[in-house]
Amino acid sequence: xxxxxxxxxxxxxxxxxxxxxxxxxxxxxxxxxxxxxxxxxxxxxxxxxxxxxxxxxxxxxxxxxxxxxxxxxxxxxxxxxxxxxxxxxxxxxxxxxxxxxxxxxxxxxxxxx
Amino acid sequence: xxxxxxxxxxxxxxxxxxxxxxxxxxxxxxxxxxxxxxxxxxxxxxxxxxxxxxxxxxxxxxxxxxxxxxxxxxxxxxxxxxxxxxxxxxxxxxxxxxxxxxxxxxxxxxxx
Numbered sequence: 001x002x003x004x005x006x007x008x009x010x011x012x013x014x015x016x017x018x019x020x021x022x023x024x025x026x027x028x029x030x031x032x033x034x035x036x037x038x039x040x041x042x043x044x045x046x047x048x049x050x051x052x053x054x055x056x057x058x059x060x061x062x063x064x065x066x067x068x069x070x071x072x073x074x075x076x077x078x079x080x081x082x083x084x085x086x087x088x089x090x091x092x093x094x095x096x097x098x099x100x101x102x103x104x105x106x107x108x109x110x111x112x113x
Numbered sequence: 114x115x116x117x118x119x120x121x122x123x124x125x126x127x128x129x130x131x132x133x134x135x136x137x138x139x140x141x142x143x144x145x146x147x148x149x150x151x152x153x154x155x156x157x158x159x160x161x162x163x164x165x166x167x168x169x170x171x172x173x174x175x176x177x178x179x180x181x182x183x184x185x186x187x188x189x190x191x192x193x194x195x196x197x198x199x200x201x202x203x204x205x206x207x208x209x210x211x212x213x214x215x216x217x218x219x220x221x222x223x224x225x
Contacts, residue, residue, distance in 0.1 A: 006156075043119075043201070043217035065126075096221055100145045100205040102213055104156035 002027035006105040019078040023091030031093040033074040038088040119216030132189040136202035143204040151199045
């Protein structure tokens, strides 16, 4: 069966510090991978998606970036965090089989102070 | 206007009640419809997946799609306190990239 991992689970960072969030998927090959942000009490905002190694598409302009160094690894980064980067970050995957459903990881709660 | 609208709630019901959660959408290109359940501080969990108009039942959950009205519903029968969560609807157009468009979520509270 497939599983998706995210770490860390929670993170408190000062403004201006760097960020690296990691997501890995097990039990599937060549998945589509997605990074979302969910602000408190709000819906999901798609940040990045990737259809393969090294292939990243950005949905919204921001000071975040994403990378996919391996087939089942997806990394979200920032060089300098802003207060507005606080939120709940979710990684999701979609397999080549099936339809359009996406499966989410446990999330990382980021607080920028 | 958002592509997908969902009443944020909170919706509070007594245990055992029938719950109706709804989303409306504006783009007729949406073909696939999903419902996710999200417990507090957890990632969303896929509950139901439907394609085209009609009903789909899974245990206490029934998903209904009315494409002519651009309206989807999730019914929960015999609601339990463990059903207390935020319910997100999502839909896609089935084209390249397979992006999902989410509603803002409805918070449900089932009181014992």
